[in-house]
Amino acid sequence: MFDAWTVHGSGGVLTMSAPEPGLSRRRLFGLAGGAAAALALGGCGSLGGGGSKDGKLHLNMFIWAGSNQGVLPREVVKQFLAENPEVSIDFVESNNTVTYPKMVAAKKTTPDDNYVDFGFFNASTFAQGVEDEMWDALNPSVVTNMSHVLKPYQVKDNMGAGYQLTVAGLLHNKKVAPAAPTSWKALWDPAFAGKVAVFDYQWIPLVLAARLNGGSEKNIDPGFKVWAEHAGQFKALLNSNDQLLNLMSSGDAALSYWWYGISKDWIKGGAPFEYVTPAEGAVSFPAYLAMVSNLNSEQKDVAQQIINRLLEAKAAGRYADLTGTIAATDNAVLTERQKKDPALQPEVGQKAMQFDWGAIASQDAEWRKRWDSEVKSRMK
16 A cells, blocks of 8 residues: 655655744743644755754654555644644655655664654555564554554554554456456466566565465465476566656556555546456455654654544544545544445455564565565566
């Protein structure tokens, strides 16, 4: 969920900060500030998560790009900055596939200057962060709205909070492939040879191939066997949503897996696609809110206050409405449209295929090596 095209021109970083403060930092939290926050392009590269910028307490927040995924976070941050003018927040707007390795590198090489301090992370990236000890525990007395997170999406030791979930199904170009595929096995069906596009190192196709051939996340060999034998299926291995949209729209690629909400948004915009829930079921894909573990106390306070606001009933419901996802909280305020859409009910995600993202994260490095040597080396 939730990954999209990468912003270019300024390192994927957008700056948001309030007007010059008239309050001391001691009076920072809980006091109303002056005018609304301004949004402008930031400078190149990381703008520094180390604590201060232009005399303000500073953080970098990750948000996904495209498909309305940045609308609600910007609204929440804008209101927070209007009330707390001694804070500045820069948005890193991209996708987790591109951003997470930069987070790891920054934390190792410049631990006082994070690439991202807090934000949104999909299931696979969040699990990888747990494996890497990237995240810090959220304080329930600050993030009080964590109490409304549905039990399947609560996180051990509060190392984050479930926020939204979507499901992945098959997406096909109706003009190139008029007959809708009905099974996940279509991804490696010779009928789609050279017409499949998927994200590189995103393991849903690999795990599906394993599961449907006697394997699992902990027995992945059957999956690698399938893709080694069918490496010619791939038109391309991608790292951004705009690549997928362009390839699928042009007909150069005819089949992929993708998220219901984004697929619906593309179809509504006129793309010649059809979204299909395979006979074996959709794949559940939660999204989490989390903060990086090396923040100072003031940064932690800000990050947690914003996470708490994102979890508020109206905010969670609005994010779900804007993005076509399902709120992972028990009190989200939903529109009539959301209530009536059968694909947007909480039970949809809970009935879908549940992957062991922790097991996947623990094997990620090994799988990357095998994917390169056993699959990518055989691509035509």
